[in-house]
Amino acid sequence: MMIKGIVFDMDNTLLHSSIDxxxxxxxxxxxxxxxxxxxxxxxxxxxxxxxxxxxxxxxxxxxxxxxxxxxxxxxxxxxxxxIGAHLEEGSMELIQQLHGQLHLVIVTNNALEAAMSALNENGVAHYFDLIIGREAMGSLKPAPDGYLQVLKHFSHTSPKEWLSVGDAWVDGKASESAGMPFIAYRGDGAKMNSMDVAPFAQIQDIREVLGFLQPLGKD
Known part of the structure; x- marks a missing residue:
């Protein structure tokens, strides 16, 4: 299917933060x-x-x-x-290239206030069509609630018309439970395997997402 949207995790996917x-x-x-x-x-x-x-x-x-x-x-x-969170290398380039072509969404377990503060500070919040923090979820990731909210919001789309990108097994579990294909970004493969998460792709550079968006990914 032609991909219509991407759901990104935030911490250590789009933004490099120092949350302990x-x-x-x-x-x-x-x-x-x-x-x-x-x-x-x-x-x-x-x-x-x-x-x-x-x-x-x-x-x-x-x-x-x-x-x-x-x-x-x-x-x-x-x-x-x-505080001082900065964009992962390549994130701005990817977001700017996809803005206006696909639905761009963030689903994060963080409080919306904390998420918006970091996204605004890095000048990227306005690129996203929807930002879902934990307040909008009945249960946090690894439950699929946030991703189901995305599908409800974009009711003209199906799960297979989305890609989900995240670094942690909870992102993958939530995505897969909602029926969305999951790409692991610098993920711990052994941990994901132990938690029965099976990414359909694993990438080391966030810009590699473009390769899964044909014909968008073509030069």
Missing amino acids: FGAMKREIYTFLCDHRLLPAGLSLDLHTTSTVIAEAMNTGLLSEELSSEMWDIAKKHEIQGM
Whole structure:
């Protein structure tokens, strides 16, 4: 099928940020343990921040007040890590070339405020037709909610008319669950394999996306 749109992850796909995801995950997990929402001894190596949060939400015990405090922890790390965030090499060139030809979307687990701040600072927010932060999702990646929101917004398109580009297994799992072909950008192949994510392509330079957009990719 002719590709009509691309969904990009943000952190370490379009933008190179310094968010300490490990510290975020540990602080949120400690907070949830302290409030007896999760048991001690959870294997954090098998989890991301979003899956730790999902575990807590699945208990049905997360009050609105505790939920707000939990998200404040995440937002603190995001805002701090977005300070001085810069575009990945080739991102601006790719975005400018595709702008006006395809639907361009970002789906990020970050708070929309933190995402927009970094995107505006780098002068790229206006190139995107839709930017979905965590507030618009029922569940974060690896759940497909954000990508399903994209399909709902662009209701004239089908999943196979999109490409999804991201660096992490959660991006791939969410994309595949929504039916979108996934391209791994500088991804950890072993980790993706262990999480049953099978990218149809792996790239090292973001501009390689053009090669999957024939005839757009032709010189």
